[in-house]
Amino acid sequence: DGGITQSPKYLFRKEGQNVTLSCEQNLNHDAMYWYRQDPGQGLRLIYYSQIVNDFQKGDIAEGYSVSREKKESFPLTVTSAQKNPTAFYLCASSMRLEAFFGQGTRLTVV
């Protein structure tokens, strides 16, 4: 089945720790995106990548890092510098227009 997979579905992090959220797609899409969603809010763009080995900061990139070593993969690392990381994280990919989303990772700082 073609699609976009995020893992894990739930993630707990202690303060001061870095954590990495996985995003994999087998849709052969060039573009991939990471969004953050807070309760009852819209989506805010963290990072995006249009091609392998290239990515750009979105509106709220501080405290996050990404890599794009393979077309299929776009992992997001939430670093200890992110002061309020508890949120729902959504990964998406697109070829030209329509975006396809994963099911999200809910990150909680404990």
Place this chain on the structure above:
Amino acid sequence: SQQGEEDPQALSIQEGENATMNCSYKTSINNLQWYRQNSGRGLVHLILIRSNEREKHSGRLRVTLDTSKKSSSLLITASRAADTASYFCATDDTDKLIFGTGTRLQVFP
């Protein structure tokens, strides 16, 4: 720079009624899309309207676009309880998709 702002923020209706939600955006666009999100899930693409189109239909969905007012509306006709979800508009900003704040729709049986 959140591009789109939806209103209302929340909407509650009875099954069978129509639901209308609006989206306003700030800059010129090539196209505008509407997405649906069930609680705690990813977003699903519903419909895309290009900047040179004024209206588009897909099943019970009707989307309008007014580029002079930088606004779009999504109409869901004959709503069902299963339409309960959040709805977001999204616009293309150069090489990325920017989403609005969303409308939470509750349809009561």
